[in-house]
Amino acid sequence: MSSKQRIVVIGAGFGGLSFIKKIDKRNFDITVVDRNNYHSFPPLFYQIASCGLEPMSISFPMRRELRSKKMRGVSFCYGEVSCIDTLNRTITTEYQTLHYDILVIAAGTTNNFFDIENLRQRVCTLKSTSQAIRTRNEILLKLERAAIEHDPDLRRRLLTFAVIGGGPTGVEIAGALGEMKRYVIAREYPSISPDEVRVILAEGSGRLLHTMSEASSEDALRDLRKLMVDVRLNKTMRSYDENDLITFTDGDTIEAGTLIWTAGITAETFNFKGSAPSQTSGGRLSVDEYNKVAGTEGIYAIGDIACHSAPAWPKGCPQLAQVAIQQGKRLAENLNSPDRRRPFVYNDKGSMATIGRNRAVVDLRHVHFSGWFAWITWMYIHLISLLGMRNKAVVLLNWIWSYFTFSSSLRLIMRPSSNPSSSNKIRS
Numbered sequence: 001m002s003s004k005q006r007i008v009v010i011g012a013g014f015g016g017l018s019f020i021k022k023i024d025k026r027n028f029d030i031t032v033v034d035r036n037n038y039h040s041f042p043p044l045f046y047q048i049a050s051c052g053l054e055p056m057s058i059s060f061p062m063r064r065e066l067r068s069k070k071m072r073g074v075s076f077c078y079g080e081v082s083c084i085d086t087l088n089r090t091i092t093t094e095y096q097t098l099h100y101d102i103l104v105i106a107a108g109t110t111n112n113f114f115d116i117e118n119l120r121q122r123v124c125t126l127k128s129t130s131q132a133i134r135t136r137n138e139i140l141l142k143l144e145r146a147a148i149e150h151d152p153d154l155r156r157r158l159l160t161f162a163v164i165g166g167g168p169t170g171v172e173i174a175g176a177l178g179e180m181k182r183y184v185i186a187r188e189y190p191s192i193s194p195d196e197v198r199v200i201l202a203e204g205s206g207r208l209l210h211t212m213s214e215a216s217s218e219d220a221l222r223d224l225r226k227l228m229v230d231v232r233l234n235k236t237m238r239s240y241d242e243n244d245l246i247t248f249t250d251g252d253t254i255e256a257g258t259l260i261w262t263a264g265i266t267a268e269t270f271n272f273k274g275s276a277p278s279q280t281s282g283g284r285l286s287v288d289e290y291n292k293v294a295g296t297e298g299i300y301a302i303g304d305i306a307c308h309s310a311p312a313w314p315k316g317c318p319q320l321a322q323v324a325i326q327q328g329k330r331l332a333e334n335l336n337s338p339d340r341r342r343p344f345v346y347n348d349k350g351s352m353a354t355i356g357r358n359r360a361v362v363d364l365r366h367v368h369f370s371g372w373f374a375w376i377t378w379m380y381i382h383l384i385s386l387l388g389m390r391n392k393a394v395v396l397l398n399w400i401w402s403y404f405t406f407s408s409s410l411r412l413i414m415r416p417s418s419n420p421s422s423s424n425k426i427r428s
């Protein structure tokens, strides 16, 4: 038996990984639990969905990562945590129960469907690698179906792709679909005219990218329109029925065979036994400036699932990779040196979004720029943020290849077989 304190980390995303890299393994026994056996890179999920990248190039096997120098000594357990028992200090997955002295919750968020009926079953989403693969399959399936369909109404429905939510993910996937319409359809689907394909992006507020500057919103709107994306602002979706009819709160309707939902997120949830933590809007766990979860002992939360309000961020820090990484690092430093604890202060390094080749918008603290240089900046930042040289090289090669050839060997409909004798659940 080890005399070290045992830290259990739920989630090997940006926050969890940054924490386990920095925590002193000589003083603690660390176990990280995740429902996937890999770390993934959400900012590029939309490229999986739009056939720009293969899933493997932005997925990183945990067991390989844990062999690296910074993470050596950390144990990995595969499983989905359902229950946290704060009295007995245990967490439970479908496979086991683990004891902790210190628990770090870094489980991130999931889709929020705002209780709109049937949405969960019917829409495509982009919150995980497997959801992005499913979205890719749906897009390709609709194109293949339309290519052999003669009924004009059905054809129109199959070739209408609606994206709901004009944040960075919505803008990026709408831009990628706009590019597919412009550069790919005519070459690869001779029986479909690009003019038949409709890409609609609906946003509930009056501007796109509302967490970024007004200049970025305007540039993104202009660039999407150049890609023939039909952007509709001040449109809040009310329902999506079994006949593929989208109804907005103002009564407008659109028939769309594919609906990509990027309009909302909510924190991952757990069944708490013992003292339940206090939560804020979106189910986030309230934490203090040291990321300790309010109302609990020995439990910390970092990243998207944590809500730390500061004067600059009264509703909590934004749910971004940089916040998760910085919180993970600071929490590890504070646990390594409890006598020299420092409160967390978010250092906002800026934000960016891309709208297709040669087009992106970047907001730094006092500077906004867009166009080709912004696109190069976007690619550089995403490339250096990927783990591992091999993945960086594969992604760069893919980008260069597609830039010059417009071709991609990734437009494959690949679905898992449903073997009735298999007990493996395929997650969506």
Ligand SMILES: Cc1cc2nc3c(=O)[nH]c(=O)nc-3n(C[C@H](O)[C@H](O)[C@H](O)COP(=O)(O)OP(=O)(O)OC[C@H]3O[C@@H](n4cnc5c(N)ncnc54)[C@H](O)[C@@H]3O)c2cc1C
Binding pocket: 010, 011, 012, 013, 014, 015, 016, 033, 034, 035, 036, 038, 039, 040, 042, 043, 044, 045, 046, 079, 080, 081, 082, 106, 107, 108, 109, 126, 127, 128, 168, 169, 268, 302, 303, 304, 305, 319, 320, 321, 322, 324, 352
């Ligand atoms: C499509 C998309 C695009 C994005 N683009 C950007 C961007 O361009 N820039 C940016 O800064 N941010 C972006 N974000 C947000 C960014 O990805 C998040 O802020 C960041 O991932 C949060 O890190 P995290 O560690 O809190 O959670 P995550 O990185 O989401 O990691 C959570 C981990 O917990 C695991 N997990 C969840 N529940 C359980 C459970 N019950 N049991 C076990 N394991 C569990 C998950 O499998 C996952 O590995 C994007 C997000 C998405 C979805």
